[in-house]
Amino acid sequence: MSNVIDEVPSEFRDVIVELLGEREPELLSALRAQEKPTLDQQEAVIDALGDAFTENLGAGYEPTERGVVIDNALGTFLTRWPAEELSDR
Template sequence: MSFPGSTVIGALPRRYRGIVVELLGDRAPDLLAALRTQAKPTLAQHEAVLEVLAGAFVDHLGPWEEPTPRGALIDDALGAFLERWPAEDLTER
């Protein structure tokens, strides 16, 4: 059994966890399943999360390329993920 904070998903701030789970569940369910069991993402998983969240952010740009409220939430979630797991701290495995 894993505890909140002991997995990649559990360690995300609660206010961003839902949007990350939703987006990964829709766009990369296998990645989500892995991140629910691991304490730290691999570099490849890190890049995949960035790809999913960045793609979702672009999907939520409004007029004049300004993010919608959902786009701003996705951007903040991406920032929280990057702050928690900087790429330079990760390995390939």
């Protein structure tokens, strides 16, 4: 069985694992143990990566290089698991 984290493309997996490990370690563990996220878990991923993105804005509120990676990682996650395909459990 593959899990949510394994399904994230390798180019974004490390940043998602790093950020969730720092900010939401229980969520990271849960995502490593299931095939797809719940709606609540998706919201928690959005919150964690969104906060990290905001912290990586530079002059003129343009994203730094890391901010771009975080934004792309979040976009990839949301594309892979759109909300309409997720359940509350």
